[in-house]
Amino acid sequence: MYRYDHYDQTIVDERVAQFRDQVRRRLADELTEEEFRPLRLQNGLYHQRHAYMLRIAIPYGLLSARQLRTLAQIAREHDRGYGHFTTRQNIQFNWVKLEQTPDILERLAGVQMHAIQTSGNCIRNITSDQYAGIAADEIVDPRPYAEILRQWSTLHPEFAFLPRKFKFAINGAQEDRAVTAAHDIGLTVIKNEAGEVGFRVMVGGGLGRTPIIGSVIREFLPWPHMMTYLEAIIRVYNQYGRRDNMYKARIKILLKAIGSEEFAQEVEQEWQHLKDGPGTLTLEELQRVAAHFTAPAYEVLPASDAAIAQLRQENKAFANWLARNVKPHRIPGYRAVVLSLKKPGVPPGDISAEQMETVANLAERYSLGELRVTHEQNLVLADVRERDLFELWQQAKNAGLATPNIGLLTDIVCCPGGDYCALANAKSIPIALAITERFDNLDYLHDIGELELNISGCINACAHHHVGNIGVLGVDKDGSEWYQVSLGGSQGNETTIGKIIGPAFSAEQMPDVIERLIEVYLRERTDEEKFIDTVRRLGIEPFKAQVYGTPIEPKATKAGEQARG
Amino acid sequence: MAEQNKRIIKDRAIIADDWLLLRPNVSALVSPSVGALPSEVSIPTGKVIVPLAVWLAQKEALSARADIGVWLASDERPEALKDDLARLPLIAVDFPKFSDGRGYSIAFLLRERLGYAGELRAIGDVLRDQLFYLARVGFNAFDVRADRSLEDALAGLTDFSVRYQTSSDEKEPLFRRVHRPGEVP
Numbered sequence: 097m098y099r100y101d102h103y104d105q106t107i108v109d110e111r112v113a114q115f116r117d118q119v120r121r122r123l124a125d126e127l128t129e130e131e132f133r134p135l136r137l138q139n140g141l142y143h144q145r146h147a148y149m150l151r152i153a154i155p156y157g158l159l160s161a162r163q164l165r166t167l168a169q170i171a172r173e174h175d176r177g178y179g180h181f182t183t184r185q186n187i188q189f190n191w192v193k194l195e196q197t198p199d200i201l202e203r204l205a206g207v208q209m210h211a212i213q214t215s216g217n218c219i220r221n222i223t224s225d226q227y228a229g230i231a232a233d234e235i236v237d238p239r240p241y242a243e244i245l246r247q248w249s250t251l252h253p254e255f256a257f258l259p260r261k262f263k264f265a266i267n268g269a270q271e272d273r274a275v276t277a278a279h280d281i282g283l284t285v286i287k288n289e290a291g292e293v294g295f296r297v298m299v300g301g302g303l304g305r306t307p308i309i310g311s312v313i314r315e316f317l318p319w320p321h322m323m324t325y326l327e328a329i330i331r332v333y334n335q336y337g338r339r340d341n342m343y344k345a346r347i348k349i350l351l352k353a354i355g356s357e358e359f360a361q362e363v364e365q366e367w368q369h370l371k372d373g374p375g376t377l378t379l380e381e382l383q384r385v386a387a388h389f390t391a392p393a394y395e396v397l398p399a400s401d402a403a404i405a406q407l408r409q410e411n412k413a414f415a416n417w418l419a420r421n422v423k424p425h426r427i428p429g430y431r432a433v434v435l436s437l438k439k440p441g442v443p444p445g446d447i448s449a450e451q452m453e454t455v456a457n458l459a460e461r462y463s464l465g466e467l468r469v470t471h472e473q474n475l476v477l478a479d480v481r482e483r484d485l486f487e488l489w490q491q492a493k494n495a496g497l498a499t500p501n502i503g504l505l506t507d508i509v510c511c512p513g514g515d516y517c518a519l520a521n522a523k524s525i526p527i528a529l530a531i532t533e534r535f536d537n538l539d540y541l542h543d544i545g546e547l548e549l550n551i552s553g554c555i556n557a558c559a560h561h562h563v564g565n566i567g568v569l570g571v572d573k574d575g576s577e578w579y580q581v582s583l584g585g586s587q588g589n590e591t592t593i594g595k596i597i598g599p600a601f602s603a604e605q606m607p608d609v610i611e612r613l614i615e616v617y618l619r620e621r622t623d624e625e626k627f628i629d630t631v632r633r634l635g636i637e638p639f640k641a642q643v644y645g646t647p648i649e650p651k652a653t654k655a656g657e658q659a660r661g
Numbered sequence: 662m663a664e665q666n667k668r669i670i671k672d673r674a675i676i677a678d679d680w681l682l683l684r685p686n687v688s689a690l691v692s693p694s695v696g697a698l699p700s701e702v703s704i705p706t707g708k709v710i711v712p713l714a715v716w717l718a719q720k721e722a723l724s725a726r727a728d729i730g731v732w733l734a735s736d737e738r739p740e741a742l743k744d745d746l747a748r749l750p751l752i753a754v755d756f757p758k759f760s761d762g763r764g765y766s767i768a769f770l771l772r773e774r775l776g777y778a779g780e781l782r783a784i785g786d787v788l789r790d791q792l793f794y795l796a797r798v799g800f801n802a803f804d805v806r807a808d809r810s811l812e813d814a815l816a817g818l819t820d821f822s823v824r825y826q827t828s829s830d831e832k833e834p835l836f837r838r839v840h841r842p843g844e845v846p
Contacts (some may be wrong), residue, residue: 101841106823114820118790126813134760135790217760247825247835253797254769254828257762323834334766369774374833375826381836 097158097466098243098388100208107250108205111212115139116198123195138218138256140186140211141197144518150192151214152204156224156242156266157185157469161456164467166207168452174200179452181437181445183509183560184263185223185469186214190516218256219249219330222264225273226470229389230478232426236285236293238268240386241322244377248323255330259337260345262330263302270589275471277301277309277591278563280347281329286316294318299329299359300351303557307593308348311356313363319382321367324375328367332359392464392479397429401483416500416538417489429482433463435475435492436499436507440532443525444510445473454495462488471560472509474502505547505614506532509560513553513570514577520553522570522577527551527606534607534655544614547627548587563587565628566613567594568606579606583613583639584631597640605648611655616642668811670792671780671802673818675811678804680708680730680751682784683715704729710753710782713737716745724748732784735763739770746777753804756785765798772799772829792817799829 100108115135122132136142140151152167167187171179174196175189182188192200204210214221222242229237245264249255255262267274268285276282282298295317301310317325333347336354351359408415423432435455438444447455455475459467462484463477470476475497480488492498501507508531511517513524528551535541550564554571561567567582578600585594601609614627616639621630631639669678683704699718704711710730716723723729730751731742742752752771754764764783771777782802783795792803796818805814827834835841 103823103825103835103839103841107821107825110821110823114790131759131788131790217762250825251794251821252826253794253824254765255762256791256794257760257765259762331766331769335763339761339763373827374837378836381841384836384841 097160098155098239098385104247105205105208108208108210108212111139111210111251112198112201112205115201119194119198134216134257136197137216138213139197139201140214141192141194142215142518144190144516145514146516147191148194148197149188149190149516150197150200150211151182151186151188152209152211153214153221154185154187154209154469155246156222156228156239157226157471158239159467159469160207161459161465161467163207163209164452164456164459166203166209168449168456170200170203171449171452178446178448180443180512181447181469181473181475183471183473183511183558184221185226185471186221187469188512190512212250215261216256217258217260217262219252219258219262219264222246222249222266223274223279223471224266225269226468226476227273227423227432227478228268228468229391230425230427230430230432231269231271231273232424233270234268234426235270235287236268237386237389238266238274238283238285239389240382241268241283241285241295241319242266243385243388244322244381245326248326255334258330258334259339260342260347262333262347272587272589272591275560275563275587275591278303278307278560278587279310281326282310283322285319288316292318295322297325297329300348300356302346302348303560303562304346305343305555306346306348306352307557307562308352309591309593310348311351311359313356313360320377320379321371322377324370324373325363325367327375328363328370331366332362336362391427394427394430394479395481397427397481397483399428401429401485404482404485407486413493413500414486414489416542417493417498418485419542420500420502420504421498422485423476425479431480431482431485433477433480433485433488433492434470434502435477435497436501437474437497438501438507438532439496439499440506440536441529442496443512443515444508444528447475451495451497454491455497458488458491472507474507500538501541503546503548504541505535505544505549505610506541507548508532509548509550509564511552511554511558513551517553519556520570521555521572522553522579523603524551524553524559524568524570527568527570527579527603530603530607531610534611537654540655544618545626548585549610550585560587561585562593563591564594565631566610571600573600577603579603579609581609581613581643583636584628586628595636597636598644601648607655608648609643612643612648613639614655669782669802669804670811670815670818671782673815675815680710681705682710682732682753682804683712685712710751710784713741717741720745730780730782733764733767735761735767737767739767739775742771742777743775746771746775746779749777749779751780751782751802752777753782753784754800756783756787756791759786759788759791765794768795768799769829789814789817793820797824797828797830 265274265279284296297314298310468476514520550561551568552559552561563585582594699714708728732753
């Protein structure tokens, strides 16, 4: 992974010093809260329901074991012993004290981490594919470009006070695993017919109040032009994006207002002034950064391990875990392992300090000392030898990190919601926990198969509920919490926005609602159909009929009881 | 008449300032009879920074004076001044709120696209913690908000010693300016 040089380190150190002084001035009342707010936000510090929340950047989701240990220490000493991984591959601590944040940031700087621009109306942390560098379907490794963009966007002087937040995602594989279509700018690294590397540039995607799929404004942008072209896009946005209404200030609204073609022309015009100028990326710089992401010295291993195959036969729990949590790797004999942070009884994405240390140890023992955070709020050990899988599984299981549910109904994507977040209209975590409890029958869960369930506590859509196969949105109605359900959303190459099925439900009804949706699927599916395929084929009507057909009374049975009996 | 003892930051030093900033509300004070038609606002003698609309309406008369500057609101376009840059000793850009970032692009375009070389002054809600960014995009003068210490604000200019990007102050990005051998293991 990328390691800071003297310049990178200096910026992060100076940022800590700057923020320390800003906190001092705030505490001395030299800064009003209104003036301090954007300053703290641009260092990831939110004021939440009970305390300050600090969001720490994990650039494109990449972490070292050493960094994770530091996060564990911070969890212990400055929080209540846990942290929360977010859908933008960052980590949040929910219980920090303002006075301590400069020390936390200093500690992070010591392991080449920071919280720069994890909030505020600026360019946020750049997200990417958790399988970058190891996926068989990769076209170009996006990480060097992501790191170059991290540096370019860090303290960009012109773009620190944009009309609204600005999110980049970058993907370099056949399959989009970075939800690029739902970002202000979604880049796909591709090759043209001549084999040259460039980007397909998508602009104006976003979820939130107005979910919109991004528009491609350039099919192929040769890589040297990456920064100048992005500069042109953001300069146009900075000048013409709306500032009178924060709900209409994202770039997607500007694109909608003037049309993507007109927007593309504006960008093109601006870009002509910058194209081939000094902002053009050089091969030397690309190679410097790319050298940090070269493939490790993989061992030559057989494509499949006989002992593991044997254990798979003998041990059903292990087999389940292999089926769900172990992903292919482009190198024979290697696998990527997803450590599930979706255990029954634990809020999705939460991890304890002890678990962080266990994961750090596992990463060092089995995966070259590195790990990745997924936007689905799990962790990935990306370079595991197949022959180590059984050992790794046992240790992960002991630490509560081996729930075999990746990609299944209980691999719920969920924001912190009303339990923590000051913006939330409703709680989200208890809904996730109740659904997980209802669907605790593993056989039933595996039978249902792949299904993405996303729960957001408000319209800001941090949990990406619009692109969940089942999306749940917490809403406030006359002071009480209700849940609106949408169906048919999906991420990936066919990103679609789900459709709302009808009136909202109470929290107590939600497990039944999900169960009824599943019943329709199980009744109607053809052999090879996933949940989303059935929804696409039938539309939402039969699901609607089932959910609203009879009143939903609270019940005590577990889902799949009948299937079991 | 300029405010008495008014000071600003210019070229990284605190200096006395003798420019009068003509805001719409100020013009009402200067010439109460004026219903604020830009063509009718009377411009006092001495160094005056007038709103863009006033400049455009009275350009012919004002061009004869060497002590007129123009200020742009954050929703006004720098290109409106493109034919006048050579005769303007000062252009100011207003920040109605420090979080309104349009002025950064206005400054960048004035300097880099239109080649403006005179004094470029940030006015309005100008605060210490934005000075580093403001200086980078081309401002060289800062009319810091009146209730804030200039000495303190001056420190904001030197918060960072490393600049990754090219902007008005750095004609090349860091990777072209320095050799970065990297510390690859």
